Amino acid sequence: MLTYRLTSRDLADVRFAVSPVAEMVLSFRALRDPGRFPLQLGWVRAVQPYVADLDWDVLRWLVNDTMGSPDFLTPRPTSPLTQLADELELIASVSKDTFARQLIAVNGELPEGLTIDKVVAALTEYWQAVMAPYWSRMRTLLSADISYRGHILTQQGTGAMLNGLGPAISYADGLLRVDRVADPSRTEDIDGRGLVLQPTLFGPHAVIPFDPGADPLLGYPPRGQAHLWSVVEPPSQQDLAQLIGTPRARILELLTYPRTTTDLAGELKVTPSAVSQHLQLLRRTGLVEPQRTGKQVLYRPTELAALLTGTDVD
Template identity: 80%
Template sequence: MLTYELTSRDLEDVRFAVSPAAETVLSLRALQDPGRFPLQLPWIRAVQPLLEALDWSVLRWLVNDTMGSPDFLTPRPTSPLTQIADELDLIGSVDRETFERQLVAVNGEVPAELAGPDGATKVVDALREYWQAAIAPYWNRMRTLLTADISYRGHVVTQRGTGVMLNELGPAISYGDGLLRVDRVSDISRTESVDGRGLVLQPTLFGPHAVIPMDVGAEPILGYPPRGQATLWSVVDPPSRRDLAQLIGTARARILELLTHPRTTTDVAAELKVTPSAVSQQLQLLRRTGLVEPQRTGKQVLYKPTQLAALLTGTESD
């Protein structure tokens, strides 16, 4: 068990974040022991044919038999908008002492494949290939669920308080009297003070109960299981153009197709050869249903698809 001691000031500084790197690394757990991750079995089956070509001489050392991973592989994210490229840069810049010490803590040794000055570079290269093959094609769907959970937790904080929100994170997590207890994560119990460092809460699909740092005294972070995982893979493939048109209408589906980059109402109208007012009506409906969002640049208002729209259309983004 890990127990975080939280002052009232610490409670005010609780933050949420999403980490593409953490989902990438932690997903290796599900491939290693699928029986512990029944909700992710559709994803496991989908990526199995792609795994043979990856560098398992490196990847096999990133998660041990007890589901432990070196902390440097999951740098503490700073926002729900963290990008995989930035996190891979952080992983690649880990100092040699930390790199070797944490590998020994997880594997009992520094694997021969990762010995030498280029060990971190090998890890980054292997993770980048694994991300592209197994995570990137599904990242829009995964990120949408993770950010939706963060939104829900924010509403709980606003309406019922941070303490209630912490108590509802999962069966292995409980809060009371300034103590946040995380069970089912370690055979050895420890208590650590957050002490103004800020606690980051990170929803993850590959907990399955909770995820904590291995290093004693590491920056406070807690991975917890998000809501809605049971329906995450209920639709395996994105809808076809015809399906999407039947769902939201031909005109609005065509507008979403054109928004490959932020565009103005006038731009879209010219492309479709209709009046700007006609496009404006459709864009306002798409905005109200959460499929597009405006962004102002000077005097212009540009429209771009939301993550929900990307999920519907099957488009990819980092």
């Protein structure tokens, strides 16, 4: 068990984040022991044709038999909008001493010839092969969970939110207890460093830093995982049109890159005011979002739209 001690100041500084690289590294667990991750079997089955071609001479050293990974592979994220490229840069810049020390702590040895450049290259290949095609769907679920937890926090308080994170996590009287994670058990003070809460699909119960004393981080299981892989194929254009209407489905189809109302109106051969009405409804329902560039307002699809249409959002 890991116990975090939080002061009232620490409770006010709890924040949420999503980490693409952490999801990637933690997903090794599901490939290594699928039986522990029944809710992710849809993903495990889908990626099987690509797994054998990955660089397991490197990847096998990044998670041990007890599902531990070196902390340099999962830098503490700072935002729900964390980008993979930024995290890979942090990994690439890790010192040789930290690289060696943490790999030895996890594996009991430092593999001969293993370098940080080889690790970053193997992770990049892994991401493109088995994570990138499914990341929009994963990220949508993780982001939705953060929104839900934020609602609980504002309506019921930090304690209620922490107690709802999962069966292995409990909070009372300034102590946040995380079961089924640390052996031997340990207690650590947050001590003004901030606690980052990170939903992860590959817990399965909770995730904590490998190194004692590392910056406080708690990965927890998000809601809705049971249905994450229930829709294997994206809906057809006809299905989407029946759901949201043909004009709005056509607008989403055209938003392969950010476009203005006038641009879309010209493409659809309708008035800008007609397009504007559709865009406002799509915006209110979370399917498009505006971005201002100079005097122009461009519209782009959201992650939810990408989930509906089976496309990627940059």
